[in-house]
Amino acid sequence: MRSPLTILVATMTGTAEMVAQEVQQVLEAQGAAVELRMMDGLDAGIFAAGGFFLVCTSTYGFGNVPDNAQELIDSLESSRPDLSNVVYGVIALGDRTYGDTFCHGGTRFDKLLSSLGARRAGEMLQHDASSGELPEEVAPAWALAWVRQDDEPVGATDGPGAGEGPAQSSESDRARSE
Ligand SMILES: Cc1cc2nc3c(=O)[nH]c(=O)nc-3n(C[C@H](O)[C@H](O)[C@H](O)COP(=O)(O)O)c2cc1C
Numbered sequence: 791m792r793s794p795l796t797i798l799v800a801t802m803t804g805t806a807e808m809v810a811q812e813v814q815q816v817l818e819a820q821g822a823a824v825e826l827r828m829m830d831g832l833d834a835g836i837f838a839a840g841g842f843f844l845v846c847t848s849t850y851g852f853g854n855v856p857d858n859a860q861e862l863i864d865s866l867e868s869s870r871p872d873l874s875n876v877v878y879g880v881i882a883l884g885d886r887t888y889g890d891t892f893c894h895g896g897t898r899f900d901k902l903l904s905s906l907g908a909r910r911a912g913e914m915l916q917h918d919a920s921s922g923e924l925p926e927e928v929a930p931a932w933a934l935a936w937v938r939q940d941d942e943p944v945g946a947t948d949g950p951g952a953g954e955g956p957a958q959s960s961e962s963d964r965a966r967s968e
Pocket residue numbers: 800801802803804805806807847848849850851852853854856883884885886888891892893894919
């Protein structure tokens with residue numbers, strides 16, 4: 791199990807925070823050490839010691855990250871630290887009615903972290919608010935599977951078994967190869 795784990799939360803109206811709290815609760819019940827951090831005021835230093843991270847973010851505007859994530863994004867883009875000692879996952883909240891920018895907040899973090907040498911474990915969870923499913927109900931089951939799966943290099947999901955697992959999406963992989 792990936793532990794200790796830091797969940798980094800970016801939200802405009804609180805859904806991602808609620809999702810992160812549910813995830814924290816279910817993982818702690820399994821014995822994991824989980825810290826939940828809102829992204830407000832964070833910079834690239836949050837990744838300095840490496841470790842396991844779960845980014846939990848919504849999408850706003852035309853595919854933007856929430857306001858409380860902007861400082862962290864700016865810091866990562868300007869300092870471009872080596873994050874090769876970071877393993878991460880992404881819970882991306884979005885709404886397919888926004889079309890081309892669906893879950894772009896999560897995709898933006900995914901592309902940025904991997905460009906800095908961090909390794910994504912597993913697929914992103916992309917939640918569609920128009921699906922009728924509640925993200926706080928979908929995410930805990932996804933997170934349990936996510937912390938338990940073997941560490942696989944990014945790209946390994948292109949091979950046999952790709953797309954298996956709960957509530958996963960390969961859209962991030964398609965986006966990464968564009
Ligand atoms: C003004 C506004 C703009 C949004 N823009 C997008 C978008 O571009 N792409 C997307 O996938 N979802 C978009 N969404 C949907 C939100 O990301 C989604 O409802 C999410 O669950 C909200 O989470 P939060 O409360 O943590 O911010 C938008 C929602 C609002 C209200």
